[in-house]
Amino acid sequence: MHWLFLLLALGAFALALKTPHDGVMLLSLLGTLVFLLAWVRGLYVARFGNLQRDISSVIDPAELRRLRELGKARRQAATEDTDTP
Template sequence: MAWLFLLLGLVAMVVAMKTTSMLLMVVCLLAALVLLVLWAYNWYASRVVSVSRDESLMLDPEELRRLREQAQARKLAGQAPPEPPAG
């Protein structure tokens, strides 16, 4: 869809440059400006969406707290003093 805005903007620019009517030239230049701004906006929006993270993969605060507790428990279990060797 964004490329359609670019194509239409370029066509409006060409029509503005080829016409002899002042009114048609102003209308075409304004249309070209609007279409080129829409193209840039859509292109930028598609770039942002392509690099954004999936929101479903984000952790909520409760799950984050639970994971921290598990990590702390594992850390404390790993730091327990070793048992003396039997024998």
């Protein structure tokens, strides 16, 4: 769907090049800019997904603390294993 905006931008730019009237040229160049921005936004959303952040992936502080303690215990166990011959 976002590729339609690119085609509309090209059409508006072609109209701007062909028209002899200054007002029509200005409006079509403005339309070209708007359609190009809509195309870039559509391309971004298509590649990177929705603009909203998924709140379910956020870790609460208690879980983060537990993961830090678990990592600290694993590092200590790894250093104890390398220290003993």
